[in-house]
Amino acid sequence: MTNKNNISTFSDQPTLSERQQQALKCAIQEGLPIDARPYLVLANIIGGNEQQVINCIEEWINNGLIKRFGLVIKHHKLGYNANAMVVWNVPDQQVDEIGERIKQSGLVTLCYRRPRRLPEWNYNLFCMIHGKDRNQVLDQLNQLKDACQLSDIKHDILFSYKQFKQCGGRFHKQHSEPHATQWDPNKKAINHG
Amino acid sequence: MDEINRKIINQLQRGFPICERPYEEAAKTLDITESDLISRIESLLEDKTLTRFGPMYQIEKAGGAFTLAAMTIPESEFDKVAEQVNAFPEIAHNYERAHKLNMWFVLGTENPNEIASTIKRIEDKTGYKVYNMPKLEEFYVGLYFPV
Numbered sequence: 001m002t003n004k005n006n007i008s009t010f011s012d013q014p015t016l017s018e019r020q021q022q023a024l025k026c027a028i029q030e031g032l033p034i035d036a037r038p039y040l041v042l043a044n045i046i047g048g049n050e051q052q053v054i055n056c057i058e059e060w061i062n063n064g065l066i067k068r069f070g071l072v073i074k075h076h077k078l079g080y081n082a083n084a085m086v087v088w089n090v091p092d093q094q095v096d097e098i099g100e101r102i103k104q105s106g107l108v109t110l111c112y113r114r115p116r117r118l119p120e121w122n123y124n125l126f127c128m129i130h131g132k133d134r135n136q137v138l139d140q141l142n143q144l145k146d147a148c149q150l151s152d153i154k155h156d157i158l159f160s161y162k163q164f165k166q167c168g169g170r171f172h173k174q175h176s177e178p179h180a181t182q183w184d185p186n187k188k189a190i191n192h193g
Numbered sequence: 194m195d196e197i198n199r200k201i202i203n204q205l206q207r208g209f210p211i212c213e214r215p216y217e218e219a220a221k222t223l224d225i226t227e228s229d230l231i232s233r234i235e236s237l238l239e240d241k242t243l244t245r246f247g248p249m250y251q252i253e254k255a256g257g258a259f260t261l262a263a264m265t266i267p268e269s270e271f272d273k274v275a276e277q278v279n280a281f282p283e284i285a286h287n288y289e290r291a292h293k294l295n296m297w298f299v300l301g302t303e304n305p306n307e308i309a310s311t312i313k314r315i316e317d318k319t320g321y322k323v324y325n326m327p328k329l330e331e332f333y334v335g336l337y338f339p340v
Contacts, residue, residue, distance in 0.1 A: 025250075025255070028247050028248055029247065029248065029250070030245065030247070031238075031245045031246045031247045032209070032246055032247040032248075034231055034234055034235055034238075034246070035231075036214060036216055036217065036227060036231070037213060037214065038215060038216075039211070039213070039215070040213070050213060054211050054212065054213075057211055057248075058211050060248070061211075063254070064251050064254055065250060065251055065254045065255060066248040066249065066250060066251070067248075067249045067250065067251045067334070068208070068248070068249040068336075069208055069209050069211075069247065069248045069249075070205045070206050070207060070208045070209045070246075071201075071202060071205040071206045071209075071243055071246055072243060072244045072245040072246065072247075072249065073202060073206065073242065073243055073244065073338055074241055074242060074243065074244050075338050077241060077242050078202070078242065078338060078340050079340075080338055083288075085290065085297070095330070096330075099330065099332035099333075100332065102332060102333065103332045103333035106335075108333065108335075109334075109335055109336050109337070110333060110334055110335070110336070111331075111332040111333040112328045112329075112330065112331055112332065113328070113329045113330035113331075113332070114261065114326040114327065114328060114329055115326055115327070115329060117324045117326065120265075120293070120294065120324065121263075121294060121324060121326075126261075126326075130338065156292065158290040158291055158292045158297070159290065159291050160288040160289065160290050160297075161288075161289040161290065161291065
């Protein structure tokens, strides 16, 4: 993290020490305390004050360390049962332009450029489409092709059959609980889409 | 799910206030009381509609690394290999997908050097090749699920 005041341990200092910041990252990764003054609870845990904690989290959001701060939902539980990875073989010089178009469309949840792995894999642009069922995902893919003029681009759609394991990206693996696998061997093809 | 929970989920996926009384602040915009919001979030966590309530870190900014990797595994071996792969604590999630490359997983490590060594260990353990497909460019991340 930032190196500001990393030797300071006084609670009235404007910035938390490096060590307090580390402790704060660990303390919030499992979730914000469900308490009317959650940042005060955190301040007490790490030995800082409430305002320092608030400033620090704000800074992490501003500098991008925290990508999103809010609810993390279990999407299957809310009926989002289909997810498909849609992959495209885009001419290298067009990737930026097409990636930007896909971003603007609002029809995907993720869009990344990744390397080809020839000869087995010749796709270089990856999107995720989440939907309530397979047809909704396919509809959305068709809309995407129209909206972004992608009909001529070779692509493939990889629906998921079953999910074995899911946990959010955690900051420190030693602080995350062992992740129970959600796959039940007795229910072989749990159809997620 | 009632209308208020729906609103809570839609709105608080977008963000959460950072101030002394954030639940009170959020409750105001939802037209409910602070204590109502707190107890609703508690029960949504309890019935596992929510996995977590808090930050999603950008792991690369925190010095860590993520990658997407894939393998081609014969159907008869799939369950065995899935178990071997998932035993690695670096595996964040793992899906079987409809393609010749049929096992797709995300690896997360605390520092970027560990990606290659973890992949090597997975190959050694399973006997199958791992195709590493790290992110080269991010165009969009907008995981948002309206209900």
